[in-house]
Amino acid sequence: MMNNPWVNDFPQLKNGMIYFDTAATSLKPQAVIDMVDHYYKDLSANIHRGMYEAAVEATTLYEETRETVARFIQADSEEVIYTRGTTSGLNLVAFSYGLNQLKEGDEIIVSELEHHSSFLPWQAVAKKIGAVLKFVPLDEEGRITIAAFQSVLTERTKIVALTYVSNVMGFITPIQEIISLAHEVGAIVVVDAAQAIQHLDINVKELDCDFLAFSGHKMLGPTGIGILYGKAEHLKIMEPFEYGGDMNEDVEKDLSTWKQYPQKFEAGTMPIASVIGLKTAVEYIQNIGLETISDHIEKVHRYAIAQISQIRDVSIYNKSSETGIIAFNLENVPSHDAITFFAEHNIAIRAGQHCAKLICDWLGIHSCLRASIYLYNTYKDVDYFTQVIKQAVAYFKELGF
Amino acid sequence: MMNNPWVNDFPQLKNGMIYFDTAATSLKPQAVIDMVDHYYKDLSANIHRGMYEAAVEATTLYEETRETVARFIQADSEEVIYTRGTTSGLNLVAFSYGLNQLKEGDEIIVSELEHHSSFLPWQAVAKKIGAVLKFVPLDEEGRITIAAFQSVLTERTKIVALTYVSNVMGFITPIQEIISLAHEVGAIVVVDAAQAIQHLDINVKELDCDFLAFSGHKMLGPTGIGILYGKAEHLKIMEPFEYGGDMNEDVEKDLSTWKQYPQKFEAGTMPIASVIGLKTAVEYIQNIGLETISDHIEKVHRYAIAQISQIRDVSIYNKSSETGIIAFNLENVPSHDAITFFAEHNIAIRAGQHCAKLICDWLGIHSCLRASIYLYNTYKDVDYFTQVIKQAVAYFKELGF
Amino acid sequence: MSGLDNLYREVIMEHYKNPRNKGLVEDSTYKTFRIKNPSCGDDITIQSLVVDGIIKDCRQEGHGCSISMASASVLTEIMIGKTVAEALTVAENYLNMVSNKEYDEALDLEEAEVFSGVRQFPARVKCASIAWVAFKDTLK
Amino acid sequence: MSGLDNLYREVIMEHYKNPRNKGLVEDSTYKTFRIKNPSCGDDITIQSLVVDGIIKDCRQEGHGCSISMASASVLTEIMIGKTVAEALTVAENYLNMVSNKEYDEALDLEEAEVFSGVRQFPARVKCASIAWVAFKDTLK
């Protein structure tokens, strides 16, 4: 089996940890760390308004990031808004678009696969407005299908807010078809791409989605930065979500006016270091190529499923996951007991509801373990993981679980 | 004249730049840069939900930051909310508190000294609600006085949103007296401390302010993190501003409930690296001591004013500033022409309206230059600066300005 | 593995498998408090009946990991019969012990002593605390 | 200092001190476009009168730095008499020149040529562009 050529780019792996928690946050390649460092060491300067060299370089990098991200998802760069993360981006859509465009009785389609960040903003907006939340019925595996989507789509549907890839099940939503169906009834589609952006080649023009949000920290980038893509025609009519420095065109005591999008949505000092670091993260991914990345993940994932599904007393909830996420439990062992065993063995996985309680309810479980495979994981990692799962099963059985 | 013992802590100064732009964003000491680095290199992990060592250490540092900040401003740690920056914090107050508590005809007191981030959210809320914005009349120097504040305070005043230190004039608002007067009529006071936190010893309990916001990046910390302090009694009744992962207690399809403050205001993955870096920034400031810092600034500032005010054809707008901010213009030279001259001489100052157009209007100028002095500035910096100002005056005069 | 064995002590497993005072009563003279920890899925409710300053009964119900379940069970057993003041002192000290803060080592925590292993597992402190925090709230 | 001298060329200073076609007209046959740059305080309005595809008049008004004022003045002088198509080509090339992008060097930018020094000052590109962007908008 080949050696993983990327492992060495990730300093955190040097201490021997087996990292299967990318779905929570990814590790950062040295190049990204260096870029953040470069900003703090050499360029610390607020952007857009400085004339000195550091400020000019910081501003250039800051705006180049927008172009890099735009090319990455095939957007126009004015349609790329910097946010604090997926959560902030989805809230921006819900409150700046949804709250102003919806009226009582309008329908919002969501699903039980949603992360709380893709669900709760719409629940809140629906409550404020008297709009109706409708859930796409999931199929027996827990997937969103086109037919199921059609069964809840009506002429009253105004918003469709769905995850592109579920952070618990790892399933890919057939979002392109859903978008075109939604558009037929005049609904707009908000895509939560937090778990998709690091796996799939996303072309927003081809998808024709109305909004799409993701986070830097889950795609090898820094914390504190996310991207909201929005179609120009929507961004044009939307009110700002936050008001402050740098987003206004004119300020008078009685009335102010805003800059064009995307600036009108970027109030105050943005997370400059993180923005700049995101550029490097995108470039790192582009250099390797999303196809290479997903090929690698698929291989390691298939190998892991083959191994783990042979272990007795382990339930896997999503064997057919396309994106390297494995949701499972040791039988009779609450996930928070199990996780401590893995932590003691230097394996980073996660236990709990993964900010997606509705899918736990749907699965009929209180919580589960989640291992997520990414670029820097190896077959060897899987071998060790398999072995530790076996030990865990034995250990807890002996304790009497 | 003594050597500045802190200069060496700031790597960015190594390339010879003279940095007089702290009011825009501060330089970062190596210790802060190292802490951010430590997170990305060794701890990259999402917080609160991981059991493995890196996640536990990241979570610990993350929550210790809250305690460190709380002690720094004498708050209880639950009253300390992480935000993207001052702007986000002030928007949170305006939209989560203001929008829900105000009614038509209520009065909001602001001033022409406000940064747009302290003014625009309230202008927007006032417009939505039909509340009335009232401006504290500034005295002849441009200061907010207690008497002037009293002249606009009425029984209808519900919100007072004022800057503690003006980012253009550098004046300190007599905020403690204002707060107690405001409370007498039952109004709450929102303090913009973005330019105060790095200069003044702030004790929120003693001030008795209701809310207070500031940014990490202006106090030697990372970009993308700010703090909103709020009194427990207000935080308790406030709705979340953003909805998503980690801020909820229970999620059901039809109704969800929120965690206690501060968590209910922290939706989704926070800017973890920046939070952790802020801890180091606060500790760096504490180790030196705010008194030592302001003593140093005062000396250098007094020296600078003495030098610069002797140069003919330079107007200084705030000679009596208490906090090291110098707002000035070269006569007949638009600030954007002047600034290029300083940039060419490796001096980082700023030109423009400084996100505070109303005070430019008040001063009757389109824009101005701003130099801001901090810890790492020296008398030598001032000498060089003075000399370059003189050269600039001569240069532009010769060009025919 | 000594750390883990220290966590999963026999007494704990015994309480996990045979929980004491489980099941709530419908009686408004009981004070009830529920805490959910949404990130791990723990959900615990504690009920206390206080008569003349003495805890006459203490009930628990919920689901969660073995540590949270066992600590709820141990809690109820220990608390019944104590005065409110005693109960609060024990709870305070227990909570300090599991979170590795200073506590009165001379104080007898009875069976709750077995949760001292939690100190080595900062991420499990919440599991061991949740029932006890809920209990304190029933006495407010 | 050679960089700065390259920026503040004599022609620029001359236009700054003696602005051409300054002052707006109240005439609805003129197309008017205003751009404000709130961070620096620049505020420029351009008016164009197009008759039969030819720019018959071009006016400017506003305040800002010498570069923005002079470039507005030069703009109006150059544009009067040009066809809309010619004007757009010149504007496009001028904007590319000042922002250091590729442009048609064979094209005669006339007096606007003097703004080539702006390329060395990325932070001043906006100053040199604002009037020209507003002008393009008057032709839309």
Ligand SMILES: Cc1ncc(COP(=O)(O)O)c(C=O)c1O
């Ligand atoms: C007085 C004042 N208030 C608010 C802000 C906004 O801070 P930030 O841009 O970090 O959100 C600033 C800085 O730009 C400021 O100087």
Ligand SMILES: Cc1ncc(COP(=O)(O)O)c(C=O)c1O
């Ligand atoms: C599918 C999905 N949506 C949204 C989010 C929220 O992202 P963030 O926490 O970065 O705002 C996450 C990650 O937590 C996620 O996995």
